[in-house]
Amino acid sequence: MQITYQPTAFCRLGGVVALFFLPELMLAQLGGGATPACLVDFSLQNQNRMVFGAVNTECPPTIHSIPFGNWGVDSLYGRREDGGQFQGWCQNNHDPQCPPVGDARMEWNSCTTQEPEFRAPNCFYYNYNACYWQRTVTGGNHYANNFIRWPAACPFDSDNDGLCDTGGCLKWCQVGLQPEENYMELYEHDPPFGRWDLVARLNYPAQIARSASSTMRNCSEGFSNWVINLHNGIAEADMRIWIRGGQFEFGGCSPACFLP
Ligand SMILES: [Ca+2]
Ligand SMILES: [Ca+2]
Numbered sequence: 361m362q363i364t365y366q367p368t369a370f371c372r373l374g375g376v377v378a379l380f381f382l383p384e385l386m387l388a389q390l391g392g393g394a395t396p397a398c399l400v401d402f403s404l405q406n407q408n409r410m411v412f413g414a415v416n417t418e419c420p421p422t423i424h425s426i427p428f429g430n431w432g433v434d435s436l437y438g439r440r441e442d443g444g445q446f447q448g449w450c451q452n453n454h455d456p457q458c459p460p461v462g463d464a465r466m467e468w469n470s471c472t473t474q475e476p477e478f479r480a481p482n483c484f485y486y487n488y489n490a491c492y493w494q495r496t497v498t499g500g501n502h503y504a505n506n507f508i509r510w511p512a513a514c515p516f517d518s519d520n521d522g523l524c525d526t527g528g529c530l531k532w533c534q535v536g537l538q539p540e541e542n543y544m545e546l547y548e549h550d551p552p553f554g555r556w557d558l559v560a561r562l563n564y565p566a567q568i569a570r571s572a573s574s575t576m577r578n579c580s581e582g583f584s585n586w587v588i589n590l591h592n593g594i595a596e597a598d599m600r601i602w603i604r605g606g607q608f609e610f611g612g613c614s615p616a617c618f619l620p
Pocket of ligand 2: 516521
C-alpha cells in the first residue's frame with residue numbers, strides 16, 4: 361500500500377510542533393500493521409532558579425515544615441515529583457532552619473509575606489540579594505523526561521544510485537514547544553499527606569531543539585538555547601530542551617536501497 365503523507369496532518373503531535381519545515385515526505389511503504397516513525401527522546405531542564413515574590417504555601421497554621429518546602433514541576437511532558445525538579449538552596453543536612461524531610465531536598469522558604477517572622481530581609485530565610493531573595497545553589501535540574509514519535513517515511517532512493525538518501529529520521533530529529541505549550545507550574549509539597557500547593561506558573565516563549573546531526577537511522581544529542589520565563593513577579597528560571605537521542609523505527613519498511 362502506498363500512502364502520501366500530508367504534512368499538516370501530523371505537524372502537531374501531542375502538543376509538539378515542527379517549527380522550521382514541513383517536509384515533502386516521500387511515498388511511504390507500510391506493512392505488517394506497523395508504522396515507520398522517528399522516536400526522539402528528550403528532557404526539559406531548568407537552571408538559575410530564583411524566587412523574589414510572594415509565596416505563601418507553607419505558612420502557619422500547618423503542622424510540618426514551616427516555612428520551607430520542596431517544589432516540583434508540572435509541564436506538558438512531565439508530572440511533579442517530590443525530588444529535585446526545581447531545587448532551592450536550603451538543605452536539611454547542612455542548614456538547621458530546614459526540616460529533615462529527605463537528604464536530596466533543596467528547599468525554598470515558602471512563606472515569604474504572610475508572617476512577619478519569615479519576611480525579608482532575613483538571612484536565615486533568604487540567601488541572595490542582601491537576604492531579600494532566594495537563589496538556587498545547584499545547577500541544572502530535569503523536570504520532564506519524555507519522547508515523541510514522529511511518523512516518518514521509509515528510507516528511499518530518490519536518485520536511483522542504490523543509496524537511501526531520503527526518509528527515516530533525517531528531518532525529524534527535533535522537539536519544539538509553542539508558547540502556550542511551554543510552561544512550568546511550580547508546586548510545593550507537603551510530605552506527610554502528599555498534598556501539593558500551587559506556587560506560581562512560569563511561561564516561556566517558543567523553543568526548539570534540533571539534533572547536532574541526523575541520519576536516517578539516528579538522532580544525535582542536541583539542545584535548544586536557554587530562555588528565561590516571562591516576568592511573573594514571583595519566580596524565574598531558564599529552561600531548555602535537551603534531545604538525548606533518537607532512532608528510526610522501521611515499522612513495515614524494507615528499503616530497497618543501501619542504508620548507510
Ligand atoms: Ca504547604
Ligand atoms: Ca540515492
